[in-house]
Amino acid sequence: MHQFLRVGKSHKLSALEPKYNSAFAQLKTAIDSGGVDAADVQAMARLEQQQRRLQRTLSLSLKETGEKLAAIEDASKRLKISSQVASTLT
Numbered sequence: 001m002h003q004f005l006r007v008g009k010s011h012k013l014s015a016l017e018p019k020y021n022s023a024f025a026q027l028k029t030a031i032d033s034g035g036v037d038a039a040d041v042q043a044m045a046r047l048e049q050q051q052r053r054l055q056r057t058l059s060l061s062l063k064e065t066g067e068k069l070a071a072i073e074d075a076s077k078r079l080k081i082s083s084q085v086a087s088t089l090t
Contacts, residue, residue, distance in 0.1 A: 013058075024051065 024047070030036060031044050 027044060027047070031041060
């Protein structure tokens with residue numbers, strides 16, 4: 001999932017997210033049940049860190065996309081106003 005975000009293919013995340021969440025929940029349940037060793041607990045801690053990083057990266061990506069959309073919308077409004085002014089002058 002992180003690789004898709006890095007290369008700008010966040011639209012593919014929607015297909016991966018349910019599988020990822022399911023696998024993550026199963027792993028967490030297995031660890032919570034106590035049938036794992038210390039290495040598994042450490043692996044889970046690393047996965048949780050990676051998940052938080054992924055969420056931050058996704059949040060930043062969504063923020064940047066929102067800012068770009070706002071800039072496009074603002075430019076579109078200015079262009080429309082300019083077009084209206086130009087049509088009234090001719």
